Amino acid sequence: MPSMVLCPSCKRHVFPRETSCPFCGLAISADPGAAPPSPTPEMSRGQRYLVGAAIVATVAVAAGCNTKPARDPNDVQTQEELERAHQKQMDEEQERHPGGGPCVNNVCPPYGCVFPDEACDILRV
């Protein structure tokens, strides 16, 4: 879902691609109070975990390069192996947090979200 920003003048949601509010004409980029568009949607817990894991893996590989002699080419992880490792991590994450996928979104249940604070905590994984 594309991120939207709130026009500070007319309080309508507008797409960050707009240079001016289509409802009141205010120049969106000219207003310092306007929230900057988010470059990417908020990451889910699973996505953050994967990014963290990738960083750790990169650092580990880099550290290994600094402390070890060059390995035999057959000893280097291939792209396919890396992808398999990532998939394994994703599966493990899914097992641990079955509700943490990217479809988690900010919606209220039908018939009422009676614990809105807790629900929002869940949704802000």
Place this chain on the structure above:
Amino acid sequence: MEDRPNDPLDPEKRRAVMQATRPRGLPLLPRAGQMASEARGKHLPLADEVRAIDLECRPIYAVWELTLACDLACRHCGSRAGASRPDELTTAEATDLVRQMAALGVREVALIGGEVYLHEGWTEVVREIRRMGMQSTLVTGGRGLTPERARLAKEAGVQSIAVSIDGTEPTHDRLRGLTGSYAAAVQALRNAREAGIPVAVNTQVNRLNLCELPHIFDLILDVSAHGWQVQLTVPVGRAADEPDVLLQPYDLLELFPLLASLKARADAARIKMLAGNNIGYYGPFEHLLRSYTTEKHADSCSAGRSTLGIESNGDVKGCPSLPTESWVGGNVRSASLRDIWERSSALRHMRDRTEEERWGYCRTCYYGEVCRGGCTWMATALFGKPGNNPYCHHRALEMQRLGKRERVVRVAPAEGLPFDRASWALVDEDLR
């Protein structure tokens, strides 16, 4: 504006609607074998493969009609509740379903009816929900929520009870079809509170009670409710039998400023006022009405993406309110909940939506790519398919800007089955 909201009904019309008798007689439910799901074949084959998107989507909220048995026969009830369905799940089947929900990742189970407490195993079901680590909440009309039942609910582990309040006493009793139902509902709130259960209020907004919302808010303050969820009355089931009660799309021009002012009062009183999924979309009050969400605005329909609905006979839908006929993906007696969730075409629908699904005004709407026509329940109730929803504040404002408004007109009545729909036409006319 909040103190004196305009009544969409003139006094004469209001008197006529208030005094109107039920347009359709009871019995409350058709005989076994005539339920919509049975009549139309709900057991479509499941897909062979589970895709990545089906694994990514998990049901956070499950809304479960535990029984269709009800001690009320509300005149706006979408499921036409009254008698139980002929093939409802037994307590053993229901507790097994609870365990399947937990395994699938459900976090909160809201039990609805009918009346939950009329199911013989309701406390066992609640206990199992809590034992499996999920939140347990309950929605009730409140007529029979006695101190004893409230105590049982507390002992079983119910964490919040939402009671439906639909206006002042005369209006509530008219909508619920029973004199004394308002007093019972208010007493139910007090009984739950005295049993130590936090209480909330649910309200359906329509032409009879729009101008009474401030009164309901006063009651909420009086009973110390922690939440208030409002949604529009949707023309399904018995509500489709009474078109004069339903809001017209242009009534939203009156409703939304009122809701915004009530939201400000609710925030000040630390009451969580929640806009239901058919309250929208993207108008100038959206950021206020959905201030509790991360994005401060509505998302598109969550049915089958993060919401799960279950009918009392084990039929599974993406949203409890969607029509049985076309939105049931399977039954837990013939397939596992996981298989139905991941592999049925009905549950996959919202995961696979494309731009092509939007039509009418919503097809070219500025917000179309994020809104996707808003509440599928409302769109389907009106037109039999999602993707075009005239009950939209932004749309009403745009029509007003053009000197126009939209009006819905019933052209054929509903059949008389749970969650059925009438046929409606949409009329564009000059703003008066």
